[in-house]
Amino acid sequence: MNQARKQRVSETVQNVFAENNLDYDNFSRQIVPLNQMMAEYPLMVAELPNGKTLSTKTAVKFLEIEIGFEMPDLKTDERKLSGFLYTAKFGEHLQGCIFTDKSEPTARRRFSAAHEFGHYLLHFLQLLEITDAENLFLTESLAFGAEAENEAEIEMAQDFDFKKLGVADKKQMEAEADFFAAELLMPRNACRQANEFLKGFAGKNKRAVINYFATEFLVSFEAMKRRLEDLKMFEKEA
Numbered sequence: 001m002n003q004a005r006k007q008r009v010s011e012t013v014q015n016v017f018a019e020n021n022l023d024y025d026n027f028s029r030q031i032v033p034l035n036q037m038m039a040e041y042p043l044m045v046a047e048l049p050n051g052k053t054l055s056t057k058t059a060v061k062f063l064e065i066e067i068g069f070e071m072p073d074l075k076t077d078e079r080k081l082s083g084f085l086y087t088a089k090f091g092e093h094l095q096g097c098i099f100t101d102k103s104e105p106t107a108r109r110r111f112s113a114a115h116e117f118g119h120y121l122l123h124f125l126q127l128l129e130i131t132d133a134e135n136l137f138l139t140e141s142l143a144f145g146a147e148a149e150n151e152a153e154i155e156m157a158q159d160f161d162f163k164k165l166g167v168a169d170k171k172q173m174e175a176e177a178d179f180f181a182a183e184l185l186m187p188r189n190a191c192r193q194a195n196e197f198l199k200g201f202a203g204k205n206k207r208a209v210i211n212y213f214a215t216e217f218l219v220s221f222e223a224m225k226r227r228l229e230d231l232k233m234f235e236k237e238a
């Protein structure tokens with residue numbers, strides 16, 4: 001991700017805060033009100049009811065039956081997903097849906113939702129402008145492993161040229177959505193504030209420090225660790 005794209009992601013996050021009358025640079029260390037923020041956009045954010053496992057199949061079925069959307073012919077399967085994003089344009093009206101899986105811990109669900117929110121703002125809105133596509137459809141297979149790798153896989157119902165979006169490939173789209181989620185859920189100044197606060201008594205127990213931060217922002221240990229490394233608050237482990 002080059003500096004210009006990073007800047008664009010950061011500005012998009014700051015706009016989200018501004019839409020909610022929140023000042024990004026002066027946001028104190030606390031849980032970011034993600035659901036409240038997303039409510040400012042034409043987005044439905046939900047888990048599938050009745051404890052249903054999230055997959056493209058269950059998500060599309062839910063949209064068709066419960067919401068009454070006329071869905072395009074999509075290839076679906078039952079592979080378990082962490083996040084799912086669907087965007088449709090009805091004339092001038094835009095509707096997006098973000099689903100997460102209820103069986104996952106809240107912290108991970110928040111990250112998945114924020115990641116999809118990032119795709120929506122950074123990629124989908126622009127895509128809807130430059131294509132004639134009425135429906136855009138994206139599924140995610142997010143794996144949160146021990147290596148802190150967020151293995152997201154993006155699948156689109158339509159073929160399109162990524163370069164038109166200013167991104168090189170799908171991998172870059174994923175990196176941007178992850179960066180968006182990190183910037184949104186763990187605002188940099190709030191991280192610095194927490195770091196100042198912790199100085200002195202948290203000492204050198206890195207795990208304890210990360211845990212403290214993760215609780216403060218309601219994110220997973222892995223997401224917090226990666227964020228602190230990115231902000232150069234911790235040395236990256238070899």
Ligand SMILES: [Zn+2]
Pocket residue numbers: 115119140152153154173174177
């Ligand atoms: Zn993604």
